[in-house]
Amino acid sequence: MLEIKNLHVKLEEEDKQILKGVNLTVGAGQVHAIMGPNGSGKSTLSYVLSGRGGYEVTEGAATLNGTDLLDLEPEERAAAGLFLAFQYPVEIPGVGNMTFLRTAVNAQRKARGEDELSATDFLKVIRAKAKDLQIDAEMLKRPVNVGFSGGEKKRNEILQMAMLEPKMCILDETDSGLDVDAMKLVADGVNALRDAGRSFLVITHYQRLLDHIKPDVVHIMADGKIIKTGGPELALEVENNGYADLLEERV
Amino acid sequence: MALSQPKDAGVVALIDALGAVSDTGCLAAARADALTRVRATGLPTRRDEYWRYTRPDTLTQAEVPTAAVFAHDDAPMFGEIDQVRLVFVDGVFDPAASDDPALAGIVIERLAEVQQRDIHWAKEVYGKLETAGQTPVARPLAALNTAFATDGIVLHVTGKAGKPVSISYLHENDTSDAILHHVIRIDAGADLTLLEQGPGAARLNKVMEVEIGDGGAFHHVQAQGRDHERRAVTHTFARLGTESRFKSFTLTVNGVMTRNECIIELTGDDAVAHVAGASVGDGNFHHDDTVFVTHDALNCESRQVFKKVLRNGATGVFQGKILVKKDAQKTDGYQISQALLLDGDSQFLAKPELEIYADDVVCSHGSTSGAIDTDSLFYLRSRGVPVAEATDLMTLAFLAEAIDEIDDPALAADLLSRLQGWLARRRS
Numbered sequence: 001m002l003e004i005k006n007l008h009v010k011l012e013e014e015d016k017q018i019l020k021g022v023n024l025t026v027g028a029g030q031v032h033a034i035m036g037p038n039g040s041g042k043s044t045l046s047y048v049l050s051g052r053g054g055y056e057v058t059e060g061a062a063t064l065n066g067t068d069l070l071d072l073e074p075e076e077r078a079a080a081g082l083f084l085a086f087q088y089p090v091e092i093p094g095v096g097n098m099t100f101l102r103t104a105v106n107a108q109r110k111a112r113g114e115d116e117l118s119a120t121d122f123l124k125v126i127r128a129k130a131k132d133l134q135i136d137a138e139m140l141k142r143p144v145n146v147g148f149s150g151g152e153k154k155r156n157e158i159l160q161m162a163m164l165e166p167k168m169c170i171l172d173e174t175d176s177g178l179d180v181d182a183m184k185l186v187a188d189g190v191n192a193l194r195d196a197g198r199s200f201l202v203i204t205h206y207q208r209l210l211d212h213i214k215p216d217v218v219h220i221m222a223d224g225k226i227i228k229t230g231g232p233e234l235a236l237e238v239e240n241n242g243y244a245d246l247l248e249e250r251v
Numbered sequence: 252m253a254l255s256q257p258k259d260a261g262v263v264a265l266i267d268a269l270g271a272v273s274d275t276g277c278l279a280a281a282r283a284d285a286l287t288r289v290r291a292t293g294l295p296t297r298r299d300e301y302w303r304y305t306r307p308d309t310l311t312q313a314e315v316p317t318a319a320v321f322a323h324d325d326a327p328m329f330g331e332i333d334q335v336r337l338v339f340v341d342g343v344f345d346p347a348a349s350d351d352p353a354l355a356g357i358v359i360e361r362l363a364e365v366q367q368r369d370i371h372w373a374k375e376v377y378g379k380l381e382t383a384g385q386t387p388v389a390r391p392l393a394a395l396n397t398a399f400a401t402d403g404i405v406l407h408v409t410g411k412a413g414k415p416v417s418i419s420y421l422h423e424n425d426t427s428d429a430i431l432h433h434v435i436r437i438d439a440g441a442d443l444t445l446l447e448q449g450p451g452a453a454r455l456n457k458v459m460e461v462e463i464g465d466g467g468a469f470h471h472v473q474a475q476g477r478d479h480e481r482r483a484v485t486h487t488f489a490r491l492g493t494e495s496r497f498k499s500f501t502l503t504v505n506g507v508m509t510r511n512e513c514i515i516e517l518t519g520d521d522a523v524a525h526v527a528g529a530s531v532g533d534g535n536f537h538h539d540d541t542v543f544v545t546h547d548a549l550n551c552e553s554r555q556v557f558k559k560v561l562r563n564g565a566t567g568v569f570q571g572k573i574l575v576k577k578d579a580q581k582t583d584g585y586q587i588s589q590a591l592l593l594d595g596d597s598q599f600l601a602k603p604e605l606e607i608y609a610d611d612v613v614c615s616h617g618s619t620s621g622a623i624d625t626d627s628l629f630y631l632r633s634r635g636v637p638v639a640e641a642t643d644l645m646t647l648a649f650l651a652e653a654i655d656e657i658d659d660p661a662l663a664a665d666l667l668s669r670l671q672g673w674l675a676r677r678r679s
Contacts, residue, residue, distance in 0.1 A: 050633050051629075051632070051633070053625065073632070073637075078632070078633055086630070086633075090629075092627045092630065092631070093648060094645075094647070094652070095645065099644075100636075103644060104631070104634035107636045107637060111635065111637075160634060164634065164635065
């Protein structure tokens with residue numbers, strides 16, 4: 001599904017190397033988690049994969065089902081099946097949530113050569129999915145993320161993911177700012193989307209989210225590289241001992 | 252009446268080109284007075300503070316700059332709305348294209364006919380609000396209009412008008428110079444919706460005087476056509492009685508020179524005045540909104556909402572003032588002007604002003620200019636929305652606060668579709 005090889009990335013504006021050779025392969029249907037201390041490059045990895053400006057890839061490659069991601073515009077990556085759930089979802093005053101979602105769904109369908117969804121069909125689908133995530137009709141009518149609580153914003157991200165049905169989902173600290181109940185709700189939303197054709201890359205600081213979204217593989221990232229890979233037990237180890245041991249081990 | 256010496260050569264040239272002022276009928280005195288005033292003040296020049304951001308020369312020169320007639324296949328604006336349609340072609344009334352002006356609740360006449368009478372109520376309004384609006388800032392092009400207007404619509408609204416009155420301004424001659432003056436009196440409790448559309452002429456000078464009686468309401472929506480080369484200077488003077496409402500929205504798409512002035516006086520308690528505009532311009536577009544709202548009564552509300560989308564070297568200007576007189580307590584005044592600059596070549600010049608003499612008021616103003624927010628743009632693109640579509644979505648979102656000022660959803664939808672068309676045509 002997702003294959004990252006020797007990825008080196010620096011900031012465009014300054015000569016600062018952030019990623020220093022990331023190698024990662026996520027198979028179809030798998031859930032991988034990336035943990036790591038602050039500043040290790042986790043969020044940068046998610047931004048670079050989704051095509052945000054301001055970064056320069058100096059070396060390496062990233063492909064999604066064989067397609068070179070780094071060559072594509074952000075919207076083309078989305079149409080190819082990539083989805084990033086933002087750590088800080090953006091508020092867009094004046095653009096209705098519903099209009100936004102319908103535009104996005106239909107733009108992707110168009111890019112893939114499929115028919116656009118009619119207004120009625122779209123409504124039917126979104127109502128059902130919104131209900132599962134406890135997103136009420138009022139929230140759908142409001143401008144995108146404007147006045148949403150932290151939990152509402154994250155649930156809105158998951159709703160977008162459910163509507164767009166991507167193949168590769170990257171969740172960037174989706175648990176940050178969520179209380180226990182909200183985290184459970186978001187995790188349930190993610191778990192409902194798990195299937196053999198869909199993979200997840202879950203970026204998190206805490207083991208707690210991984211109690212709800214069970215990963216197949218856990219990676220530890222530090223200083224722009226993946227320094228250790230293991231099973232779910234690796235997350236527990238971090239939870240109990242912190243990152244210090246792992247970082248020392250590496251030296 | 253002794254004529255004072257003209258201040259500058261330009262005013263002589265333009266006055267000579269316009270010919271003699273009509274000196275018979277009920278409006279003759281107002282016209283003569285206006286001519287005296289414009290001779291005394293002269294025409295605006297770049298040195299005038301009030302014209303600091305807009306070059307008035309093409310509006311004041313005797314020779315009309317050519318404006319090619321712009322061919323398009325747009326459906327007529329507001330075409331789906333039941334209306335009484337009045338048509339001017341290059342400033343000349345076209346009776347054949349106009350509807351029979353009989354409508355319950357309103358008397359519709361032409362200025363050209365009214366002015367031939369010796370007695371008519373229009374005399375009490377014509378040039379009166381314009382004259383009052385000359386203080387504290389002179390508006391010579393409005394005085395010029397009062398002196399030389401060739402025609403216009405005279406409306407007396409006595410009840411709730413059964414449907415909107417619409418005025419279409421067609422442009423068919425590339426050197427036409429039109430001067431139109433409308434006079435509107437809305438009686439106590441009466442209600443009118445006025446729609447205006449079209450470029451009007453190569454150069455259009457339009458004045459509208461609106462007197463709104465106690466509890467009356469005036470809804471105004473205009474679209475200035477999308478001719479690239481047209482020039483226009485418009486003045487709307489409104490005086491509001493107790494508990495009356497004034498709502499005006501203007502859409503401007505293209506035009507090398509547009510100056511829209513709106514001068515509102517809230518003279519009765521509890522009156523409400525909203526004036527809003529959305530303009531979108533590309534290239535050698537110059538658009539100037541100049542607004543002056545005077546609060547002279549208790550507990551009145553005013554709102555100014557202006558949004559401009561500028562690209563490819565276009566220029567937007569906003570000069571807006573709220574003047575709150577000493578006894579205008581409990582005033583609620585709001586003013587916002589914002590520009591979305593789609594590239595680094597365009598510019599927005601704003602001069603927001605508050606002048607407040609009362610001590611128990613709420614007044615706020617804001618002015619911003621900026622580019623499309625890159626974080627929002629990336630967010631939309633990351634969901635699969637192509638960059639052009641995402642930019643359009645954000646541009647329309649930017650204009651939304653101004654468009655929201657239109658009460659009638661059908662009118663708002665029509666304007667929105669025009670804006671979408673304008674954006675779509677500019678996608679590369």
